[in-house]
Amino acid sequence: MTAIPHGRTRRTPLVSALCALVVGSTGLAGCSEDPDAGTNGVGKLPAAQIQSKTTAAAAAVDAVRLSGSVVTSGHTYKLDMSLKADGGTGSVTAEGVAFHLLRVGEQLYLKADASFWNKEDGKAGDGSDTAAADKLDGKYVKVPTGDPSYKKFSGFTDKDLLLDGLLTLHGSLATDGHHEQSGVRTIRITGDGGSGGKLDVSLEGKPYPLRLERAGGAGTLSFSAWGKDFDLEEPAKDETVDYGKQLPSS
Structure with a gap:
């Protein structure tokens, strides 16, 4: 895809400065520049x-990177995601807890540390919770398609779905x-x-x-990074945990 050019970014300030100099020294008015000169023309529409x-x-x-914050259902999510047609990858932070998402085709993976998986705001409820959290710590966990987390988190990796929902002015x-x-x-x-x-x-x-x-x-x-392709591959088997039909903290 065509990259966004940067060659003209200093043109407007320079012309404006020269214009101010001419007006100040001669007293002549009317020195101005068309702000849409040399652009793609959409500014006139x-x-x-x-x-x-x-x-x-x-x-x-085909591809884009988005970063910033999204507030939905009373929760604030900080995103730094690279997205394309067949998946996406990047980090999400919610309620102070960060995790990594990776989707390749239909397969969604979630990677986080043990505190993410521990129940009760990062405090383990019992020994089994701690053991599960330790097992998943730093691993890519396959998110089952039937798990409640799948629909919620896969939306952050879906370029078309995410942009359709975001690029709307009311x-x-x-x-x-x-x-x-x-x-x-x-x-x-x-x-x-x-x-x-x-x-x-x-x-x-x-x-x-x-x-x-x-x-x-x-x-x-x-x-x-509009149109800039990036690698999107499933993690290695030794980096992956398949927890089964439902995640422990769903």
């Missing part, structure tokens, strides 16, 4: 069309000016003046979403 183009661009690309759409994210020029669109979410869309290369503030303070996410 209505907000609804920008949203349509950015969601289409996100759906068409309410009346509008544009909110030109901005910059990590050196890339963007156009921002909002829902209901920002209360329904804010989304920065790249003006360079493909109109990929680069930063999202979810409605109602439900988290902020950054998107990067």
